[in-house]
Amino acid sequence: MEKQPENCRVEDALSILVGKWKPIIILHLLQQGTKRFSELKRSLPGITQKMLTKQLRELEEEDIVQRVVYPQVPPKVEYSITEYGRSLEPILEAMHEWGTKHTLHKMEKQKQNQMTS
Amino acid sequence: MEKQPENCRVEDALSILVGKWKPIIILHLLQQGTKRFSELKRSLPGITQKMLTKQLRELEEEDIVQRVVYPQVPPKVEYSITEYGRSLEPILEAMHEWGTKHTLHKMEKQKQNQMTS
DNA sequence: TCCCTAAGTATCTTTTAGGATACTATACCA
DNA sequence: TGGTATAGTATCCTAAAAGATACTTAGGGA
Numbered sequence: 001m002e003k004q005p006e007n008c009r010v011e012d013a014l015s016i017l018v019g020k021w022k023p024i025i026i027l028h029l030l031q032q033g034t035k036r037f038s039e040l041k042r043s044l045p046g047i048t049q050k051m052l053t054k055q056l057r058e059l060e061e062e063d064i065v066q067r068v069v070y071p072q073v074p075p076k077v078e079y080s081i082t083e084y085g086r087s088l089e090p091i092l093e094a095m096h097e098w099g100t101k102h103t104l105h106k107m108e109k110q111k112q113n114q115m116t117s
Numbered sequence: 118m119e120k121q122p123e124n125c126r127v128e129d130a131l132s133i134l135v136g137k138w139k140p141i142i143i144l145h146l147l148q149q150g151t152k153r154f155s156e157l158k159r160s161l162p163g164i165t166q167k168m169l170t171k172q173l174r175e176l177e178e179e180d181i182v183q184r185v186v187y188p189q190v191p192p193k194v195e196y197s198i199t200e201y202g203r204s205l206e207p208i209l210e211a212m213h214e215w216g217t218k219h220t221l222h223k224m225e226k227q228k229q230n231q232m233t234s
Numbered sequence: 235t236c237c238c239t240a241a242g243t244a245t246c247t248t249t250t251a252g253g254a255t256a257c258t259a260t261a262c263c264a
Numbered sequence: 265t266g267g268t269a270t271a272g273t274a275t276c277c278t279a280a281a282a283g284a285t286a287c288t289t290a291g292g293g294a
Contacts, residue, residue: 191260
């Protein structure tokens, strides 16, 4: 890690990952390969079309996902992770691992609060 | 990584790291140890007192930083990373590494765009 | 002839994050 | 007597993210 936090590039990764839906979209595509728009939508309960479209376009812009349109009616559009997008996997791994620990940490804290109250 | 993205805990890590100031605050404390409020403020050009206070309180709430108040006037308050907070380091490492690659990736893309235009 | 589908747009409203600015307390120092 | 320093609060305001809802397109099937 750099000596000077000012020069650090953590924000770059963060800017791609933040948002209520982006991490889970990336995880779905990482784990399940190519998916149609409607499949993704079904996989993300609560997301609106507008949001899904927006997030996917932003990820495409960053070269994290690839969008393939089949010129047919009704439309068919497939999304998949790019090779470059796959390079985010270690970050997501690290976060997942930490998140699991974090759940335990919170539970322990709650237990302690109960005991002292 | 879990088979089902729904059960994944990536969001937990993300929720702690997001925000315009949190990652850089954590990095400062990780690298420079204990710091007074005013020192942190000087290290973060552009941050307002309100924001710094807010971010620090939220990190304290999550047990990422520790806050120690010395009962004296003018006030003295010291902040430091907790052991638990230190466990975020691998995530920040992974992000930093990726961010560095990302910069290169963007530069290559720009070069290609210039060549095709 | 009309409805269905898939993958969107277009508007409008709500929620959240972030920022600007002013104010506070109180010991110490000139 | 008044100014300085530190670590905050208290209000108000703007911008960005997110959400709700309605509309579009055009081929195929009943």
